[in-house]
Amino acid sequence: xxxxxxxxxxxxxxxxxxxxxxxxxxxxxEIEPFANEFPNRYYNVGVAEQNMTGxxxxxxxxxxxxxxxxxxxxxxxxxxxxxxxxxxxxDANVKIVIIGGGVSYGPLGVSHHSTEDLAxxxxxxxxxxxxxxxxxxxxxxxxxxxxxxxxxxxRCGYKNEPNIHNGAIDFKxxxxxxxxxxxxxxxxxxxxxxxxxxxAAEAARKRGIKTRLVSMHTIKPIDREAIVAxxxxxxxxxTVEEHNLSGGLGSAVAEVLADEGALDVKFKxxxxxxxYVGEVGSQEWLRSLYNLDAAGIEKEIYAICGV
Amino acid sequence: MGYGxxxxxxxxxxxxxLYMCNVGASGHIGSMLSSADLIAVLYEKILNxxxxxxxxxxxDRFILSKGHAGAVVYAALAEKGFFPKxxxxxxxxxNGKLMGHISHHVPGVExxxxxxxxxxxxxxxxxxxxxxxxxxxxxxxxxxxxDCNEGSTWEAIMFAAQTGLDNLTAIVDYNHIQALGFxxxxxxxxxxxxxxxQFGWGVVDIDGHNYQEIEEALSHLPLEKGxxxxxxxxxxxxxxxxxxxxxxxxxxxxxxxxxxxKALQEIGD
Ligand SMILES: [Mg+2]
Numbered sequence: 001x002x003x004x005x006x007x008x009x010x011x012x013x014x015x016x017x018x019x020x021x022x023x024x025x026x027x028x029x030e031i032e033p034f035a036n037e038f039p040n041r042y043y044n045v046g047v048a049e050q051n052m053t054g055x056x057x058x059x060x061x062x063x064x065x066x067x068x069x070x071x072x073x074x075x076x077x078x079x080x081x082x083x084x085x086x087x088x089x090x091d092a093n094v095k096i097v098i099i100g101g102g103v104s105y106g107p108l109g110v111s112h113h114s115t116e117d118l119a120x121x122x123x124x125x126x127x128x129x130x131x132x133x134x135x136x137x138x139x140x141x142x143x144x145x146x147x148x149x150x151x152x153x154x155r156c157g158y159k160n161e162p163n164i165h166n167g168a169i170d171f172k173x174x175x176x177x178x179x180x181x182x183x184x185x186x187x188x189x190x191x192x193x194x195x196x197x198x199x200a201a202e203a204a205r206k207r208g209i210k211t212r213l214v215s216m217h218t219i220k221p222i223d224r225e226a227i228v229a230x231x232x233x234x235x236x237x238x239t240v241e242e243h244n245l246s247g248g249l250g251s252a253v254a255e256v257l258a259d260e261g262a263l264d265v266k267f268k269x270x271x272x273x274x275x276y277v278g279e280v281g282s283q284e285w286l287r288s289l290y291n292l293d294a295a296g297i298e299k300e301i302y303a304i305c306g307v
Numbered sequence: 308m309g310y311g312x313x314x315x316x317x318x319x320x321x322x323x324x325l326y327m328c329n330v331g332a333s334g335h336i337g338s339m340l341s342s343a344d345l346i347a348v349l350y351e352k353i354l355n356x357x358x359x360x361x362x363x364x365x366x367d368r369f370i371l372s373k374g375h376a377g378a379v380v381y382a383a384l385a386e387k388g389f390f391p392k393x394x395x396x397x398x399x400x401x402n403g404k405l406m407g408h409i410s411h412h413v414p415g416v417e418x419x420x421x422x423x424x425x426x427x428x429x430x431x432x433x434x435x436x437x438x439x440x441x442x443x444x445x446x447x448x449x450x451x452x453x454d455c456n457e458g459s460t461w462e463a464i465m466f467a468a469q470t471g472l473d474n475l476t477a478i479v480d481y482n483h484i485q486a487l488g489f490x491x492x493x494x495x496x497x498x499x500x501x502x503x504x505q506f507g508w509g510v511v512d513i514d515g516h517n518y519q520e521i522e523e524a525l526s527h528l529p530l531e532k533g534x535x536x537x538x539x540x541x542x543x544x545x546x547x548x549x550x551x552x553x554x555x556x557x558x559x560x561x562x563x564x565x566x567x568x569k570a571l572q573e574i575g576d
Contacts, residue, residue: 040439043470051428051462058432062440066432082459085422086429090411 102242119247331399337557372426424457468507515540
């Protein structure tokens with residue numbers, strides 16, 4: 001997915017001279033085409049994420065679109081106050097991109113797991129929070145990010161994400177995309193972990209359970225209509241995210257259900273259980289360890305459906 | 308030429324700041340008074356900013372990184388007609404026009420700060436952008452010695468030199484006192500000027516209360532072609548009010564009605 005992101009950004013940058021890429025010495029093997037083609041719109045500030053974000057804010061306030069780019073929590077938590085006080089408070093045209101959402105960098109360890117980012121970024125006023133699930137979404141989300149005037153957080157995957165959508169998608173910022181129709185329950189997912197949700201839904205379908213599978217690629221602003229409709233029409237909701245339990249997709253959905261009085265619903269949040277993922281292993285293995293793989297999700301589908 | 312106009316303007320700014328701290332029952336007067344002479348020269352002579360056209364794309368960008376001294380900029384802006392002077396009577400008050408730490412919601416204020424170490428990185432971004440636009444605008448950042456404790460300031464110091472931002476000037480209001488004490492006892496900034504020179508900036512030490520030295524330094528920017536400029540302005544915290552001068556207490560001192568009267572008398576008409 002990072003390749004799709006970088007390729008798309010480069011293509012947009014060819015048409016839009018406002019785009020500047022601001023790095024903190026991360027992106028080897030990925031950012032060179034941009035750097036070579038647009039040396040005057042490319043800055044590597046060194047290993048200095050606070051300055052990266054401040055510089056991007058200054059660029060963004062003077063007519064540019066500044067994209068900061070790094071992995072995991074480096075461009076978010078390391079410089080969170082710069083994102084809050086500088087970028088978001090001043091509504092600067094800055095896009096914050098991470099590569100390796102969730103435990104994409106599984107065996108690299110906890111420093112490289114972004115498992116609180118959605119909650120933390122979602123808490124900031126003035127920012128859009130997105131996490132595309134597959135290549136078509138990643139490409140569409142890159143365009144949407146640039147078209148949006150103001151701060152955006154873009155949680156990118158890493159590599160080899162399979163397609164989840166079944167064909168062309170109609171991507172609109174803040175508008176969920178239904179991957180499969182169904183009326184027995186709704187499975188909301190965010191990001192590439194959606195492939196596990198899709199496999200689980202397919203397995204359950206063979207046993208007669210029709211899952212509405214929905215990609216919630218934008219966490220903020222969240223698609224309230226899709227959530228309320230899911231509650232009213234399917235009565236059961238499971239949320240799946242590669243993130244900790246606190247404050248992410250599941251929390252956002254629960255808030256909408258409570259706000260809208262749509263509480264007559266069976267509801268289950270699937271996420272890491274408020275921990276640091278300290279075990280050593282690949283993204284796939286860690287998902288299965290925490291029952292966030294297709295088999296784990298399938299079990300929850302049966303549990304919520306009482307079968 | 309005389310420097311009387313600076314003294315006159317600085318006196319007004321000092322009195323306005325004392326008044327605001329009194330009506331707001333708020334702190335940071337020492338930090339405001341140490342900057343007052345720098346601010347007076349900046350707004351009287353140096354900065355190309357216009358109250359009738361505050362968003363002029365060709366304006367100079369002035370960012371106060373020591374946002375806790377925001378009232379010193381509010382005073383200059385009010386005196387220059389960016390907003391009604393009456394607003395100063397609402398400083399720090401419920402439903403007031405002026406918040407404690409400098410705010411871009413106030414006409415003429417370029418940027419909001421309040422947490423130290425934020426100003427210089429943003430100035431670097433603005434300096435890059437304006438350089439690419441081939442604008443003559445200068446980017447001037449006024450920092451505190453506390454600002455120089457922050458790692459982000461040093462990240463920006465390294466970056467500005469690396470990228471040759473000679474349209475950028477940082478001024479340190481080096482009053483040798485920070486929130487809890489004297490800088491030498493907390494984080495000693497001894498040799499600050501030569502340290503920053505080593506990082507690749509053009510540097511100069513000035514007396515931050517000597518109008519001639521301030522004007523001279525700011526009238527010949529950049530100090531060195533191809534380099535950002537770092538001006539270490541040696542100042543006295545609480546300058547101009549004897550009972551506040553060079554005291555740690557002046558950082559949070561409350562300006563009661565009685566103290567206000569005493570202070571105003573010292574500054575005179
Ligand atoms: Mg100080």
